[in-house]
Amino acid sequence: MARVRRVLFWLCSILLSFPVLIPAAVVTLDSIEIFTTHEWLLMKPTVYFRCSGENRTVLPDVKEKHVVYTFKGVESWQPLTELPDIKCKRCGFYEKDAISDDTFDEWEFCASDFSMPDGKYTHFKDKELNATFICPECSPHANVTVGTSRSKEDSSGMHWAVIAAIIAVASSVSIAVMVATYKYWQKRKRQHEQARFLKLFEETDDIEDELGIGPLSHVI
Template sequence: MSLMPNSRVPLLLFISSIFFTSFPGLTFGAIVSLRSIEIFKTHEWLKATTTVYFLCKGENETVLPDVKKPHAIYAFNGQESWQPLSSFSSKKCKRCGFYEEDSITSDDAFDEWEFCPSDFAAPNGEYIRFKEKEFNATFLCPECLSLAGVDEHDDGKGMHIAVVVLLSILVSVTLILGVVGAYKFWRKKLREQDQARLLKLFEDDDDIGDELGLGSAI
């Protein structure tokens, strides 16, 4: 079975997936989604509906359009248009919280806390945040398990080793593809030479037939 040009992209994607699985600390981002939330009260008295949102410092706010009433459990599957809530690219924590829009004064905070990849210590990457008389929320981040397990002191060394491994894999793949391409080119040239010799043989037979007068007899 030959390697066609359009098969190289899936091959490289496959190699990349193996690489980042082997070095989980080098993932581009650990996605955080909201699995469920229940608010115990609202802070806005003048509005008929409540607008609740999640916000991390330095990021855009994420409005939770379905969360309107207290004492109701809202469950999500992670495929909602407003998901994910946030992401982590390192072990560093960020300041995040749930807030409620206020039409008169500054927005009210249900709670603010240091949101860290290490919070997702459950086997499935879950993290439950409970604030008495405010809310109960469950977050999901499976990638945070491997991200939190990376030792900060080994980040530089691990990155160097990972880059060397990745370059070695890419060089090996390039050499293999080059050898396969050269072999296919050689086979093609060999077929062309065989066809040329066969064609010349037929032409020689025709010339001999013409000399013997077989062409006119036919």
Template sequence: MASRWNIRVSIILVFCFPELLLSAIVTLDSIEIYTTHEWLASTPTVYFLCSGENKTALTDVKKTNIVYKFRGEESFQPLTEFHSRKCKRCGIYEEDRIKSDDVFDEWEFCPSDFKTSDGRYIHTKGKEFNATFLCHECVQKDIGISSDYASPGDEDEHGINRSVLIIGLSVVSSTVLFAAGLVTAYKYWQKKKRQKDQARFLKLFEDTDDIEEELGIGPLSDSI
């Protein structure tokens, strides 16, 4: 019963709270760096990194003041992936051969940053760089991100549809749980009934033995 209950709870969470099980891929759409920090290198080695993850080298980014466009199919893509609404500490850096790597910028990278209808987010850091990130799933999976281009009517309609869906799923889950409870109760009743029938059957034999003793009728071996 416990495993079945866990499955039902997981199904309800998936449909009613998709933000808990989000899987949204983030890719780099474009980037332009305005400066470099490593003087000894002929070309900079720029990379993207989120805390606790592997760094992603942006090997195509070699010169300043050039907009590098990507299709999301490059070997280094995707940059990262969101599995919840929680933000990540991410940044863009440049490798340094002598001391610690130089920082273009570090910031809290969140699913809620992707607010446009096409899942686009632009991050700019002063005289350092300008980058555009894409996360289509952040918008499509409805994790509480409102579109800049959505009308109030659309938002109300989505809210109503979501409420109807939640109510429907709640009714279905309650019905399933009620049916499961009835099945369990019926099996328990059957078990108790069998136990009572067995007790009556044994009692019948005990009563028969008592009657035979009262009448002086015993087993054949005793009469011999």
């Protein structure tokens, strides 16, 4: 039984080690216009987007101020980031600098910002920039249509995952019980054979004593 408990503990540890998956929605940049640059020597700026804890995404085309740059969402540097359903990210637009990077703006970026039916959200910072993002899965309309089917798929997938986990645990426990039972049976069989062997010697000694041919009779 100790072996069975160890197997159960090992299986539970494996199941608990799997990370919890939080659904996230993809965000792309639709357009951006910068109103200023922070370079002193009239050099072309290097503008990038970054969320806390993530890699920076450089916008290679954004070089001039007061120019509206539009994108298709399929550029090599897209998407910008992914937003979870229940938590915001600290994100911003920055300008690379040799000494210390400059900030156009930095804010709490949330999926709830995309309140328009077209899945767009515009972030404006006075004298700095105006940027529009697209996240169809973030908008409430998308959550009603796409979210329903996604929840059904997730629940179905979770249902089968739970069934598979239960089957795996049950199979492992059954195998462990069978192995333990077989080893116990082997142990009992060896003990029974040893007992029969000892009993056979005892019977032989009794017969020798009755016939007078035991070790004592030879001495006499």
